Amino acid sequence: MTEGVLPALIGTAQPARWPRVEVDAATWEELGDLLAAGTLDLVSLWAEDGAVHAALREGAAAAILSVVATGGRFPSLGRDHAPALRLERAIQDLTGLVAEGIPDLRPWLDHGRWAGGTGGVYEFLPVEGEGLHQIPVGPVHAGIIEPGHFRFTAHGETVVRLEQRLGYTHKGTAGLMRGAAPLHAARLAGRVSGDATVAYAFAFALAAEQAAGIEAPARAQWLRILMAELERLANHLGDIGAICNDAAFAVLFAHFGALRERVLRASKAAFGHRLMMDAIVPGGVAHDIAPDGVAAVEALLATLHRQLPRLVKTYDETNSLQDRTVGTGVVRAAWARRFAAGGYIGRAAGRDFDARRWGAYGGYDALTFDVPVLEAGDVNARVWVRIRELEQSMALIAQALQRLPALPWQSPLPLPAREGEGAALVESFRGDVFLWLRLGADGHVVACHFRDPSWFQWPLLEAAIENNIVADFPLCNKSFNCAYSGHDG
């Protein structure tokens, strides 16, 4: 009935969006080829309780395949498919399982500083050639940003290679969720990456509700979408301004920064917290929108409709700015496809994927919106995708607001205590956040895994910066705006 490799692997097409089936090691090894051939997209890869799980997507189909790590070993997918490499290195660091045949033996999140760690020097990949020099940057960076290390090898002004080292902000968040009540674990999920706190809480709630077999009340669904789109507005506005600032165009930075502040103030007026932390909970939303919240959001939309077109025109017509963003930091379409890179990074390089459309979760299928896709893959294309997404988010907010009055407020539904698994793919401003969890018979979290979109975006920054000048790195980096904490966990 259904065609494709994935439906064949999992048997019949199952109603659940993320059915999980166990496969043997031989089938697991075949996955490497299917991923490398582009038949399947790697959505995530993680381990718990002696098994390794791969979340996979093939067109409209999705599934989680699991292999038991016999004797603590499992076949490496990273051997055939580079996007799996860092995830496998993280699995090895966190669980002690061994990815057999993994070509990169270095740790990733483990810096040798955890209990029993031995420190040790991290070996960056060798770079050979005449007249090359290295520039180490971080983990403490010059600005007010998260910590990570960049090792540049440059030839004069030109970057020959960038190698990243991450893991500095690893907090053991998934470990802290084990055994926790869903409400507490949801708060932790909301602090995986503060800028995407709504998206993470949303993903956690959807997965927990799926595991418990319930669905959030209708009004809560529209409030969630309202929050998710406000979060997208705030981040896109702030980042577009910051990109202009990294190209030394401070006036747009100031104007976009003021608009971001207005979004945060409207969010606070509507939901009581500027970043809307802990507002989405399993079973619904923590509180109804404040009585004057709708007016605050409507006033915000009016301000944006009035001011945004002039700012966008200035971006588009300022030659000195375009000179910096056009043709800089190009992500090739083939890279975006191979890494299944989500968000504006993928969509600016021709990858037409948006979890809101693909998964149609939480009520998005009832709303009208476009998914802007461009081909150029440069800083400018990433800015334009985000400008277009601002417009779409404003339209989505208006649609969600329209649906609110007809629906009554309901407190969050209690999760029935029962065993179950759930997974969700939620489109954060940065790209698709994947979250999987298992609830135990007591209703508490047995295990939870989350994968930030940055896992598949950071490696593309290494590729995109090649042959650009060192001075353009901040611009490229900001146009990616990958998460450190989101990635490190």
Next chain:
Amino acid sequence: MSKLLWHGLLAPLTEPAPAADEEATATLRALGRELGTATRRRLGRSLAIRELDAGSCNGCELEINALGNAFYDLERFGLRFVASPRHADVLLVTGPVTLNMREAMERTWLAMPAPKFVVAAGDCAIGCGLFAASPVCVGAVDKVLPVDLRIAGCPPDPTALLRGLLSLIAANQ
């Protein structure tokens, strides 16, 4: 573009300064952290801040960044963020101090010239927040560095941050 500039100038967004946090000012004074006359004359009302993320979720960074927007305009108070710890009077730390960031934090503090203040911003930096039980976090900043001022919140909003930072100046007047 000139129209855009003028529009910004004619409709100022900057808000009146919030009051310094009196309790924090009193605490700082009680701690004897006010500076000698000579140092006070040198620093005046100007403090250079080096922000350091010791493992935060980046929520605190978002709000610290907001201090620079037109509504809060941090620099009108003589407070400014600097890139190098060598130029800094204040180390503004966020996060539950991960084991992977501890050494970088210590080295940043050591690189700062005296007199210097340490400000712990956000619930993680103050008391390790939701990550108190994490085996891969050291915990609150004061387990590693001498903390002079604590600004609570998850994350603290820009007004709370501003009130705290202004108390640093007030304590020395």
